[in-house]
Amino acid sequence: MVKQALLLVLLGGIFAVFYLVTEDLSELYNNFGKTYFQLNGLLETGSRNLVTAIYLDYRLFDSFFEAGILLVAVAGIIWISKHDLNEKNAQFMLDRYKTPDLFITFSRIVYPMMLVFGFYVIINGHLSPGGGFQGGAIVATAILILYYIDHDRETNIKQIVTIEKLVFFLIVLVASLSLLTRGEFFTNFMPLDSSVASKAIYLVILNILIGFKVALGLWTIFTAFLREGR
Amino acid sequence: MDGATMIEWTAYALQGILILLAIAIVLHKNNGTIIILIASFSLVTASLYIINNAPDVAIAEIAIGSAIIPLIYVISISRQREFIVLDRAMDEFIFIGDELAGIGYVLLHRLAEYYHLELNITNDPGLCSLDEAMDRMLCEKTNVDLIVAKDEETGKYVFKGKRSSTLMKKLQQMTQPFDNIEVILFKDSEFGG
Numbered sequence: 001m002v003k004q005a006l007l008l009v010l011l012g013g014i015f016a017v018f019y020l021v022t023e024d025l026s027e028l029y030n031n032f033g034k035t036y037f038q039l040n041g042l043l044e045t046g047s048r049n050l051v052t053a054i055y056l057d058y059r060l061f062d063s064f065f066e067a068g069i070l071l072v073a074v075a076g077i078i079w080i081s082k083h084d085l086n087e088k089n090a091q092f093m094l095d096r097y098k099t100p101d102l103f104i105t106f107s108r109i110v111y112p113m114m115l116v117f118g119f120y121v122i123i124n125g126h127l128s129p130g131g132g133f134q135g136g137a138i139v140a141t142a143i144l145i146l147y148y149i150d151h152d153r154e155t156n157i158k159q160i161v162t163i164e165k166l167v168f169f170l171i172v173l174v175a176s177l178s179l180l181t182r183g184e185f186f187t188n189f190m191p192l193d194s195s196v197a198s199k200a201i202y203l204v205i206l207n208i209l210i211g212f213k214v215a216l217g218l219w220t221i222f223t224a225f226l227r228e229g230r
Numbered sequence: 231m232d233g234a235t236m237i238e239w240t241a242y243a244l245q246g247i248l249i250l251l252a253i254a255i256v257l258h259k260n261n262g263t264i265i266i267l268i269a270s271f272s273l274v275t276a277s278l279y280i281i282n283n284a285p286d287v288a289i290a291e292i293a294i295g296s297a298i299i300p301l302i303y304v305i306s307i308s309r310q311r312e313f314i315v316l317d318r319a320m321d322e323f324i325f326i327g328d329e330l331a332g333i334g335y336v337l338l339h340r341l342a343e344y345y346h347l348e349l350n351i352t353n354d355p356g357l358c359s360l361d362e363a364m365d366r367m368l369c370e371k372t373n374v375d376l377i378v379a380k381d382e383e384t385g386k387y388v389f390k391g392k393r394s395s396t397l398m399k400k401l402q403q404m405t406q407p408f409d410n411i412e413v414i415l416f417k418d419s420e421f422g423g
Binding site: 137225 | 293306
């Protein structure tokens with residue numbers, strides 16, 4: 001009873017503090033950032049999609065740690081899933097008798113389309129909604145469907161994890177290239193006065209790298225779950 | 231009714247559906263239905279994102295929330311639901327002719343019924359041809375839950391499984407009255423090892 005009363009008082013206190021803090025929120029609402037990105041976003045970064053402009057140029061430092069979160073999550077899942085990295089994938093053949101034929105046939109039709117759509121979302125990330133993370137997730141889903149088509153498939157997880165780490169380093173390297181050309185970290189390596197089209201080269205490269213990294217990371221998570229068949 | 235108010239009311243309706251779906255997810259008992267409900271929850275959330283002019287977030291929500299997460303749940307739940315038995319004895323203990331009718335089968339069937347599991351008995355030649363010393367590794371590294379073997383010297387049937395499984399404890403209890411059945415439990419490897 002006392003505990004519950006204390007909890008209620010605590011919640012009330014938190015709410016009161018929250019209310020006091022948000023009272024002068026109107027000062028925080030302004031259009032400075034929005035208008036700035038609208039006017040200068042395309043010219044400064046070469047990206048028609050302003051979300052990509054922010055996460056690959058203005059705030060690349062943040063995205064770098066976001067990519068790191070997935071790396072840490074994969075490491076944690078592999079550690080919890082109690083399996084040796086060197087071991088090949090456990091056999092999926094026991095499932096062959098359960099997956100419906102209709103599902104397998106339909107997956108064969110859908111698989112290439114999903115792969116192509118995933119690559120489209122990755123490569124077109126600076127022009128249309130989407131980008132490395134979203135496209136990578138779509139590609140990873142396509143790879144997961146592959147496991148339903150081909151049951152005896154074996155995956156070397158150690159290789160995938162190594163490639164993922166290498167790609168993470170490549171992302172950091174490409175992001176740091178701007179130190180040589182512009183004299184500062186984590187921005188576009190093309191000079192500021194170059195054309196929009198040449199600035200897009202950097203965006204495409206980084207989107208492809210992030211897409212690969214996300215797809216490989218999610219692939220590792222799937223395989224860890226698939227092997228955990230007990 | 232013009233376009234703007236129409237979109238506004240659609241957003242209200244979608245938010246109402248979201249609340250209903252959340253309550254349904256909490257209250258439902260059937261795992262398969264819950265997975266479908268979670269996937270539709272993500273779809274409704276994605277449409278709300280699109281109404282609020284955030285197509286990038288909507289794509290991520292659809293890819294993660296309604297494709298990857300339900301598939302991971304499907305994998306985990308389908309793995310949990312079956313009890314995989316590797317039949318190495320290959321005599322009348324489980325199969326009589328082509329029918330599943332032996333005394334061992336009756337026992338295992340009773341166990342599977344008790345825990346609402348699907349019994350999956352296999353005598354896959356690839357797994358059966360492995361050395362008997364590999365049994366412990368087989369239980370640990372693959373999804374085989376139980377190995378049925380026959381001791382050639384004493385003529386006893388041997389059930390081998392993991393010590394940590396509650397199913398094996400129940401099986402041990404059930405097989406106590408039978409003199410010709412022996413249960414061997416393997417110790418689990420260290421966590422993370």
